[in-house]
Amino acid sequence: MAPNSAKYLISNGTDDRVSLFDDGRVKVWSTTHLWSELSRERHNALGETVLLGFGRTLDTPGPVDRRQQPDAEFPLDPEQGHTIAATVAADNGTFVQFFHDGTIAVGNDGRDVVSVFNAGRESNTTRGVNGVGGSVMVTFGGSYRPRTVRENDFQVELAEATAPRPNRLYKDEFLVK
Numbered sequence: 001m002a003p004n005s006a007k008y009l010i011s012n013g014t015d016d017r018v019s020l021f022d023d024g025r026v027k028v029w030s031t032t033h034l035w036s037e038l039s040r041e042r043h044n045a046l047g048e049t050v051l052l053g054f055g056r057t058l059d060t061p062g063p064v065d066r067r068q069q070p071d072a073e074f075p076l077d078p079e080q081g082h083t084i085a086a087t088v089a090a091d092n093g094t095f096v097q098f099f100h101d102g103t104i105a106v107g108n109d110g111r112d113v114v115s116v117f118n119a120g121r122e123s124n125t126t127r128g129v130n131g132v133g134g135s136v137m138v139t140f141g142g143s144y145r146p147r148t149v150r151e152n153d154f155q156v157e158l159a160e161a162t163a164p165r166p167n168r169l170y171k172d173e174f175l176v177k
Contacts, residue, residue: 008156010088012098013075015064018106020156023164024092026106026138028052031062034120034134034176038103040113046144047093049107050116052136055176060123062132072154076100089152092145092160109150111140117167118176127172134176139164 007022019027028035034055043049074086080100088096097105117137149155169175 007158008072008088009068009070010096010154011070011073012085012102012104013073014102015061016102016104017070018088018096018104020088020090020094020096020158021164022159023162024094024140024158024160025164026094026096027135028096028104028106028138029133029135031058031064031133033057033061035118035136036176037116037118037136040116043107044109047107047109047111048113048140049105050113050138051103051105053103055120055134058120058122058132058134060132062123062130071156074098074153076102078102086153087150088154088156089150090156090158091149092158093149094140094158095150095152106138108140110144110146111142114139114141115167119169119173120176121170121173124172131170131172137167139167 008020015032016030036055038051038053040050082101085098085100093108093110120134
């Protein structure tokens with residue numbers, strides 16, 4: 001996964017986190033499980049969305065007690081199933097939707113998905129549990145910004161002053177298919 005400095009950190013009230021970077025990328029990550037790409041769809045004439053779901057649980061989870069506090073947190077109610085718990089929208093058209101069943105949608109109202117880079121890392125004897133978990137980096141193409149921001153529960157501003165960093169695997173990291 002490419003190094004990063006998150007602009008905003010949001011959570012669904014579980015061990016899952018989403019980082020919205022100032023360069024326009026979105027990273028969905030967890031220290032307890034891997035992610036699965038459930039679907040990818042065009043939700044309007046200009047934009048695409050990718051739906052991510054809970055993947056394989058890690059044999060040895062990473063630490064959850066030393067994490068940065070999120071800028072916004074939206075609790076889930078699993079009894080409500082696949083209904084939207086909260087929407088976070090950025091001024092560049094990017095949005096994140098948390099669903100009560102734990103799935104997370106990442107999309108943009110004016111851009112196509114360029115890449116979905118799904119990686120994971122297991123615990124090992126040299127690194128221990130540091131860096132363990134699953135992370136998906138979603139990158140959108142183009143520079144179009146919609147005039148209006150999608151209706152949301154939390155709004156962020158992303159400067160996009162720099163190009164997104166290229167994706168790469170860290171030592172001991174593997175691609176999730």
